[in-house]
Amino acid sequence: ALVSMRQLLDHAAENGYGLPAFNVNNLEQVQAIMEAAKETNSPVIMQASAGARKYAGEHFLKYLIQAAVESYPEIPVVMHQDHGQSPAICKGAIDLGFSSVMMDGSLMSDGKSVASYEYNVDVTKEVVQMAHALGISVEGELGVLGSLETMQGDKEDGHGADGTLTREQLLTDPEQAADFVRQTQVDALAIAIGTSHGAYKFTRKPTGDILSIQRIKEIHARLPNTHIVMHGSSSVPQELLEEIRQFGGDMKETYGVPVEEIQEAIKYGVRKVNIDTDIRLAMTAAVRRFLFENPSKFDPREFNKPAREAAKKVCIARYEAFGAAGQA
Ligand code: G3H
Ligand code: 13P
Ligand code: NA
Ligand code: ZN
Secondary structure, eight states: OBBOOHHHHHHHHHHHHEEEEEEOOSSSHHHHHHHHHHHHHHHHEEEHHHHHHHHOOOOOOOOOHHHHHOTTTOOOEEEEEEEEHHHHHHHHHHHHHEEEEEETTTBBBBBBSSSOHHHHHHHHHHHHHHTTTTOOOOEEEEOOOOOOOOOBBTTTTTTSSSSSSSSSHHHHHHHHHHHHHHOOOOSEEOOOOOOSSOOHHHHHSSTTTTTTTTHHHHHHHOOOOEEEESSSSSOOOOOHHHHHTTTTOOOOOBBBHHHHHHHHHHTEEEEEEESSSHHHHHHHHHHHHHHHHHOOOOOOOHHHHHHHHHHHHHHHHHHHTOOTTOOO
């Protein structure tokens, strides 16, 4: 059944686990997530980014997720809009039937300029008032995603802050977070701790100076009842990079967020863990391998099948690692 995000995150908090929130763009990704959820008995959050809406169209995304809800009636599913850039975009998703939206007011609606705190509070508050009247959950974001190694915003997927950022912008301030939650009444708060979207997060296995789990602990100490969201949480498994390289791909050396760091964060209030890149890497590795090993095949069903299997494997691993398995 379609459920609100609030419902799932409250359950996750009561029972001390985290939920992976997977980005979806096509049929095979939706199927992979649902099969993984079914096999592990996990609740599901599927989310559509602006890029997904551009690629597939919002109606296709809506009905793909709706098809999942109907095909797996026993599994609770959240249909979430990822990184809404304005109240108007969030309203569009709500009108379309999404059960949860993110108002990302950390950036202006151009997706590039860092917003003022006052702007962020205003737009987020506006979305909460509109959404809560209809039983829809809202995720807000405070702090700017980007790298503490380069002090650059997150540019890999075409949105993210321009220019050089400060440590203050790249690490969410706990006091300001408390004020933000009090003023906006968001259901979940995305924070900045040094992660960024995409495959190129860290140039080495991250340590506390470039991935601040410590900052999550400080925010949680100040806001023990707030559901925290981690963006840019793909782990970028080295074996997937290796497989992509082995079958003709060109991936530079890079590191993601280790699963153990996410597990630590889940002890301190992180309830939603956003993952897109790991599914992309898994599918690409599988497609490359299949086409390399079967150069005469040309039916997309034949290479989409191992891609779907590989995505499912990643989803199962995250459901289990975050403690969501068995919680549906
Ligand atoms: O928001 C970040 C997700 O990884 C989605 O990326 O805009 O390329 O779909 P995208
Ligand atoms: P990754 O690029 O690390 O998978 O992050 C996805 C995300 O945060 C979507 O909002
Ligand atoms: Na990056
Ligand atoms: Zn994100």
